[in-house]
Amino acid sequence: MDGVKINLKVNGQDISREVDARLLLSDFIRENLLLTGTHIGCEHGVCGACTIHVNGDPVRSCLMLAVQADGCEVKTVESLIQENGDLNHLQQAFSDNHALQCGFCTPGFLMTVSSFLEENSNPCEAEIRKCISGNLCRCTGYSNIIKAVKQAAQTVSN
């Protein structure tokens, strides 16, 4: 099959590649761009592990084809780290509160929550629970994730 040329911006960098039309965006990110922070869990939009931002909105990268991201601005979990290499406030909050154990789901949670906190910097617990309802975690029981989100929100408002 002939490749399709796509141009997009990933984590601020302009990217131009030729891809198969059938390639998923999640596979493109991991296998072509070698940004393996984005994890692939269920591959049908249920688990949320592959959540990334496309034009600022959190979406499932396993439910998009790479060619559909042509011309889009994509952000993956790799975009969160600070320039000096330190964890950003949200990542630090996850670390401080033991909001991850095996870490498989974490990139999806971080991307979901980071866009949520941009829109709502002072969420109540119910709003946080609703926000993360589209992401599955089998280790933490979610309580520590909620604590981490609260801490991150406080850090921002301070």
Add this chain to the structure above:
Amino acid sequence: MIPLLNMRLSTPKYIIDIGRVGGLSYIHADGESLVIGALTKHRDIEKSKLVKEKCPLLSEAIRWVGHEQIRNRGTVGGSIAHGDPSAELPCVLTALRGEIVLADENGEEIVSPEEFFLTYMLTSLQPDQLVKEIRFPIIKPASGSAFVEVARRHGDFGLVEVAAVVDLSEEGSFSEVKLAIGGVNSIPTALEDVERLLFGKEPNEELFKKASDLTMELVEPESDLHGTAEYRRELSGTMVIRALKKATIRAQGGRVM
């Protein structure tokens, strides 16, 4: 559609992405309908003040469609064309007796949900047609509407969902009832017999019980991993009562969560 491809349930030779076709993403009121372009994202409907004002039933139902990450990409046309009998938007459209505008190179055709939904994941859409627009009838300010759903977890496929719109006469009896159920038959189904049963009568517990019993007789659910047919039948009855009560209280001017 991508889950079907990922799970190899569907292996089409060609896929045409209409995502970038211009001019198919819009929401506006036109006469008696709220007209929504096929490529309008779920999230746009969720945030729309116009939808909340003209068709609160749709605003209430849209929050049950997947999760935010899904609603940021998913479209109203996609939800309708997918033909999933447990999906929220087909149920709402069926309850309201809305219209689906199909287009092909020769022109446009308007079909009813009844004509469009054939069976599980199968619609009357032909290979050379696309869903262009969905028309949701505007709900009168005095009407009460409600969308209720039970799913294993919020965002999962609904086990049973019911959409209801009721109007009350000055004496307080039902002057119009629109009721549809999803998740229990092979297509979203308007409960016409139940609507007729309720028409002209005064809302009370006894009447709701009758509506519930009749619903349980009418539905033909199947068993799957998430619930047995018997469970879904019982749930159908319960959900009809919940939807009717909520819609009735709203029509009486009350507020319910």
